[in-house]
Amino acid sequence: MRKEKIFTRDFWLIASVNLLVMTTYYSLMVTTAKFTTDQFHTSTSIAGLVIGITVIGILIARFSSGYLTQHFTTKKLLMTGTILLVPAMILYHFTTSLAILMAVRLLHGLAIGLISTVTNTAVVLLFPVERRGEGISYFSLSTVLGTAVGPFLGLKLMQTVGFSTLFNVEIGFAIAALVIATLINAEKIRFKKVQHNEPLTLAHFIEIKAMPIALLMFVVGLGYAAIQAYLSFYAGQLDLATYASYFFLAYAFAALLSRPFTGRLLDAVGAKAVVVPTLLINAVGLAGVAWTHSGWGLLVSAFLIGLGFGNFQSVAQSIVAKKVPVKRLSQATATFFIFFDLSLGIGPFLLGLIEPAVGYSNLYLLTAIMVLACAIGYWLVSHFSKQETN
Known part of the structure; x- marks a missing residue:
């Protein structure tokens, strides 16, 4: 019997968005501490706090996304996340104070958390049930590439051309992710909505x-x-x-x-x-x-x-x-x-x-x-x- 396909057009589009987004995340994860200490002359612990702010944003988005996907289409949530990512990358150029940098990192985390939860959920809908393990393994390679390419690229750009060029590259990645997200077929990744009159409980999120x-x-x-x-x-x-x-x-x-x-x-x-x-x-x-x-x-x-x-x-x-x-x-x-x-x-x-x-x-x-x-x-x-x- 012929197996149903894993590598569809929408698979490649979602994987590309995930790769670009994960690359921005991990490239800035390894360079933000250096940027913080150089720009604002902070201690290492404060630089670590700036990095951790992004995780708070990610967790807020993760916790909310389970509920949001039942009330908004997956495509709309993905577009919202990628739209948020573009100004987040642009604002790195305007971090003139530590408070502004932390706010930008929080916005970055919100975008990353929303996009990655939606992509990792939506792509499963494309796979036949009997091949989900295989499909998720292939898709997760986009995250693996991001964890390798991101730090390598971030450190190289920081060491050779500086933070300004690094931020410009991140803006390019964010815009590319937004453009690719618009091409994804909304019907292929659509969830059935629940009744909106249900009382809000923890089960809506976890x-x-x-x-x-x-x-x-x-x-x-x-x-x-x-x-x-x-x-x-x-x-x-x-x-x-x-x-x-x-x-x-x-x-x-x-x-x-x-x-x-x-x-x-x-x-x-x-x-x-x-x-x-x-x-x-x-x-x-x-x-x-x-x-x-x-x-x-x-x-x-x-x-x-x-x-x-x-x-x-x-x-x-x-x-x-x-x-x-x-x-x-x-x-x-x-x-x-x-x-x-x-x-x-x-x-x-x-x-x-x-x-x-x-x-x-x-x-x-x-x-x-x-x-x-x-x-x-x-x-x-x-x-x-x-x-x-x-």
Whole structure:
């Protein structure tokens, strides 16, 4: 029997929007701290707060999007997000005070949160049910590329041509995302609306069935949060700063190679056969970061984390999509990403409280142990349940 297609016109359009938006997000994530300290002569902690403001905006948008998709068309929400993104990028040129910069970062976060929740929800509607795991794995590669291209491009532009040119490039990406969003077929990504006279409850925003895997995502994500926040400092201590700049490229390369296969495996044999190995590989990669003393060791660890965490992220999202009916898909996606964003947003702060006492090496080892415990816990729960659970 002929399989229904995954790679449709609207798939490529939505993936392109997601790639452009994620590139703006991650390129400015790695450069905003430097911009803040250079422009306003602030401390590192204040620069970290400026970065974190974006996460607050993202969380507000995530929490609201589940409700909004039931009352407004998905296309309108996507257009709203991309329209907000353009002035957010332009306003970086006019950040003459710390307060203005924080307001711009908040607006940027609102746009990112709305767009990414809508794209990750809408694209699932394009996939046949029996191929959703595979489809989500392919789509999530656009995010992986953003996490690799964004930091690399942002740092290169900052170091070679300066912040003004960097902001102009971001404006170009935002305009391109807006133009591409207008081409998406609204009917292909439309949800059935609920009755507007229903009383407003928490269920309009959060999907309880997504909570177990979302909580697992929060704990597992702490390891990657430590990588994002502290790798440059740790690599500097080891005299491996040059290799650290290529860490995320190695991570993305591993995820790009493996995600299509893990998506098919998830659809074919179920979650346990994919979740447990990806968590174990991730734990080994984090332990490798903790114990490495060479550049190649750091890059091999990056490759393992790409195979492990890079695949677990998309697999976990696929599990959420499979566990809920289509009418609850937006709330489930929002719930999943709320906890993922919380992990990446407050994770560095929580881990930063521990780091002075244990050091970076032991901090990464601690996150490896946490991920290993998650793998064992997931295996026990799924093994002793009558049916595979999330």
